[in-house]
Amino acid sequence: LVGSAPNFPHGIADSLERISDLGAKYNIPVHVDCCLGGFLLPFMEKAGFEMDEMFDFRLRGVTSISCDTHKYGFAPKGTSVLIYRHEKLLHHQFFCQPDWMGGIYASSTLAGSRSGANIAACWATMMHFGIEGYVETTKKIIDTTRMIEKRLRAIQGIHVIGSPKLSVLAFTSSLFNIYALSSRMSKRGWSLTILQSPPAVHLCVTMNHTRANVAEEFLSDIEQVATELVEKPDNTVEGTLSLAAYLCPCLLKILRDE
Structure with missing residues (x-):
């Protein structure tokens, strides 16, 4: 099950609490697409705004959350974050081919090759802003x-x-x-x-x-x-x-x- 927090076209969030309850009831993983709101929602309360609903792992059914660092995280494009509730879920995204003629080939993401420059720039940006920023x-x-x-x-x-x-x-x-x-x-x-x-x-x-x-x-x-x-x-x-x-x-x- 997937819910948006918020969706891109209209900026409206799904009822994540209800989606979470469905996931918990039927034992279905729930993913929160927080790519647009990922660097706004976590800071809303500290910024003085009331929250109508929770969106994160405080909801018992939520198993993963994605948020784009290049939007309101202000990092360069090419970086994003995918967070899992449990480490065991992370292992399902790994790919490993032990029989390849070039040796064991393994990748933790869909892309086999990634530039470390984007990751470093993302880290530096987040350290610059910090929570207060x-x-x-x-x-x-x-x-x-x-x-x-x-x-x-x-x-x-x-x-x-x-x-x-x-x-x-x-x-x-x-x-x-x-x-x-x-x-x-x-x-x-x-x-x-x-x-x-x-x-x-x-x-x-x-x-x-x-x-x-x-x-x-x-x-x-x-x-x-x-x-x-x-x-x-x-x-x-x-x-x-x-x-x-x-x-x-x-x-x-x-x-x-x-």
Whole structure:
């Protein structure tokens, strides 16, 4: 069984306590995909935020957790962390071929060769930030995210999807083409990730957004663009966004039919 903490598209976490209970009841391993929230969730309480649910090994059914160090751990890409509740689970990921002509071949990961440089850079990054550093970045990011969410909900035509608890805000619109908004925001220098089913976009708040006036400028621009589209709807979508706007629905239908 697998649960997200949170998922990438909408920034919403699954009910991990219920999933954990199912795993414990039926003796099924439970994996928590904490790749996005792995360096936010552990520091939420110390940063002064209340937690609705637990996500870690305090849940009796959780047997493994993954978290990406290159996201909010601020380490270089190419590193990540996989944690097991029991050492015996770790041994199931090992590969060993004792009969190879080159001798015994064994690897603890899918990749047989890894650069130690990424590992060293990851370690150095984590030592630099430390627990206090991650608590501080968590507070800044979550405070900024919640401010942006509150302001987005007040903009006519924009509908925030669900109740995100961390750093990702997904939103759509019933009054205008949300991809047109993304296209216009791109011209203003803002990068929004496009989503489908339903058509939407999301903002992943990072430390860059916590800098002085950045969030305010983003909100000012998106309010202007949303107002323009409400008053004068325009379905024009340019560049690669047009692929998502027009090709994705067709491709989905083809795949479903197949």
